[in-house]
Amino acid sequence: MTDVGDGLATGTDLVAAAGSAVGQALERLGGRRPDLLCVFVCGGNPETIVDAGATAVKIADAGTAIGCSAGGVIGAGRGVEQVDAVAVWAAVLPGVDVRPIHLSAHRVGDALLVSGLPPRTCENEVGVLLADPYGFPVVPFVAHCNDTRPGLPLVGGLASGPVGPGSAKLFLDGVVRGGAVGVLLSGPIVGRIAVSQGCRPIGPPMTVTKAEGNMLVELAxxxxxxxxxxxxxxxxxxxxxxxxxxxxxxxxxNEYAETHERGDFLIRGVLGADEHTGALVVGDTVDVGTTVRFQVRDGAAADEDLCEMLARLGESGDSKGALLFSCNGRGxxxxxSADHDVIAVRQTLGLDAVAGFFAAGEIGPVAGRNHVHGFTASILAVGSAPGIG
Structure with a gap:
């Protein structure tokens, strides 16, 4: 039977907090050894963060353990930002193949090669990815993964460190890694994904009639x-x-959709305008012929969007627990309060075990393709396949 537990503890003694958070999560599992442990640590000292992560991994004794440092953590129905804290998510996943992955980037001439991602073993597979934004080319990797492993959904977030570049920490089975770490989950598991981009559309859908790279020159x-x-x-x-x-x-x-409403768009920022040409500068390339629609974001729009995405997720079936990767620009x-997203997930999906962290960028699929987002809540809800329990 699939079972999930979570825990969160705060305190200047991060090692003790790690022990407390793990204890809370394991208590929910009734003494069963977890197949997967996820641990997220917020603290001001990189070395102490490493000690806390190692402690959590050792105590839990999970089959596979991943984790990272962050500017805030989520668990036990709370979100905690910029406070020494440890959040833990532990899952018993009967019959599920949990494959740990460690990705590293290598430059060969002018090319950047990424190694460490194993081939897919089945169609029913989902990846959880935690990356160091300073040491791993996460945006081009995600784009490359869409082409080389189509249909493989990736969910996760970018770590952050207390003193900037070089201080972000990634954990894989108790060892501190660079690049990116994660797991591939496959087998009798149902991984349901929601990506809430937190925006509300304004104005009509329009066709891009002239563009140059990330410059929108003409609309309609x-x-x-x-x-x-x-x-x-x-x-x-x-x-x-x-x-x-x-x-x-x-x-x-999806250009072939009859309508384009919330959830049908990949959200990118409008960075400014070119005074000479009147073109708008966008945070991504946009091709001529693409349908676009302006969007606004505030707390009310983000709350409305998250609730709608979660309601759709809940309609797809029951889940036992969820991982939540929420942008550090939310909270x-x-x-x-910083509790907003985790409370919404727990209440809408009827879950107790929800944990994750406030990320420096979120990974999740939109319309079947994975992307790196900002100001987003990316959620992976897990449960058993029908008949498994």
Whole structure:
């Protein structure tokens, strides 16, 4: 029977906190040895973070253990930011093949090669990935993985360290690693995924009629900046104010869809405008002929989007527990408290065991292709396949 437990403990003694968090998670498992342990550590000293991670791995004695350092952790129904804390997620996964992975990047001439990802063994497979954003080319790797392993969903987040580059820590079975670590889960497991990008569309869907790389030159046959001004003029004052705080662009992932609503777009930031050409600068390349729609983001829109994504996830079946990778720009920066996302996941899906961390970038699929996101909540809910228990 699939079973999942979680735990969270705070305190300046991170090693003791690790022991407490593991104890909470194992108690929920009723003494059963976990097949998979995930441990997330927030602290001000990289060496202490390593000690806490090693302690958690040793005490849990899981079949496979992964983890990382972060600017905040999630567990036991709470989110904790910029406070010494350890969160743990432990799962008993009968019959599931749990394959640990360690990815490293190597430069060969002008090419960047990534090694360590084993071939797929079955169609029912999902990957959990934790990466050091300073030491691993996560964006090109995820794009490459889409092409070489189509249909393999990846969920996870980018670690962060207390003193910037070089201080992010990754754990794999008690050993500190560089690059990226994770697991491939396959077999009698149901991995249900939700990616909440936290935006609400404004204005109509439009076709990109002229573009140069990440420069939107024309939208629906009109200069892009003029089209944007036209849309803004038709918005109520409160939505105009939201645009001033941050404008985003939704890029439709399925051009053949009859409609393009929330969840149908990959969200990218609008970084500015070119005063001479009137083009809009976007945080990604956009091809001519693509359908796009402007988007706004605030706490209310993010809450609405997360609840809608979770409701869809809940309709797909029951789960035993969930991993939650929430952007470090969410939490108290977007909501009244850092507990918002974990409470929403627990209540909407009816789960007790939800843990994860506040990430420096989130990994998750949109319309069948994996992407690295920002301001996103990426969720992996796990349960048994029908008939397994």
């Amino acid at each position: 046959g009109m200069p892009a900046d003029r089209k944007l001004r036209q849309i803004l003029a038709a918005l109520p004052p409160e939505e105009q104010a939201m645009v001033l705080r941050g404008l985003h662009l939704g890029v439709a992932m 108290r920066a977007m909501f009244p």
